[in-house]
């Protein structure tokens with residue numbers, strides 16, 4: 767399968783949380799990122815052909831996904847949104863960088879038309895939900911060879927499950943927030959069997975100001991089936 771090199775970057779608290787509570791913007795914990803981490807994040811954006819973030823993150827965070835902390839070109843913004851119900855005042859629909867809203871055949875035509883009227887491209891990719899394997903083939907075909915994914919946890923589960931993730935980079939912030947309802951890196955339905963575990967091999971460790979960066983290669987291998995319960 768021809769697909770872009772796909773790497774994930776997430777900022778995470780010391781207790782493994784992506785945001786304060788479910789439904790709350792991660793921009794609050796991102797305020798605790800060191801300048802060095804922000805520069806790293808934006809260099810990674812500038813070195814990527816495209817950046818992908820789930821539709822719910824756009825609805826909650828209203829992310830820009832542009833390059834600001836360093837000089838460089840902003841990548842193409844890819845937003846999977848199965849029903850094309852992205853708020854029309856979202857920052858990613860502005861003119862600061864190109865955007866592709868990826869949707870499914872279930873998306874109402876009026877939603878698609880409203881996005882196109884703003885001059886933003888819509889790619890239909892999948893029957894009921896966005897089909898990520900097909901999306902990767904389509905992105906490769908239009909010249910996207912390096913894709914950065916900045917979450918959230920639902921999208922991360924889906925691309926992991928489809929074995930599309932090559933690398934994960936975590937910026938560990940030295941803060942703890944607790945809360946059983948605070949989202950962690952990967953959500954979705956989770957593995958059903960121990961043979962489904964995704965393994966990661968440590969590639970590198972770096973200090974970014976007061977934060978720690980860890981980089982992992984993802985390894986897909988099947989072991990003997992062993993029930994979780």
Ligand SMILES: NC(=O)c1ccc[n+]([C@@H]2O[C@H](COP(=O)([O-])OP(=O)(O)OC[C@H]3O[C@@H](n4cnc5c(N)ncnc54)[C@H](OP(=O)(O)O)[C@@H]3O)[C@@H](O)[C@H]2O)c1
Nearest residue numbers: 776777791792820822823847848895896917918919920921
């Ligand atoms: N700390 C960090 O690094 C970081 C980074 C990003 C986000 N976050 C946080 O994560 C939270 C949002 O995460 P989230 O998990 O709710 O949302 P998400 O992963 O950003 O987006 C999930 C949405 O993607 C859409 N989608 C498209 N195709 C899909 C498919 N095949 N399968 C499943 N969903 C598909 C679904 O909406 P449709 O049904 O409409 O398609 C789904 O609701 C926010 O609080 C945000 O602040 C933190």
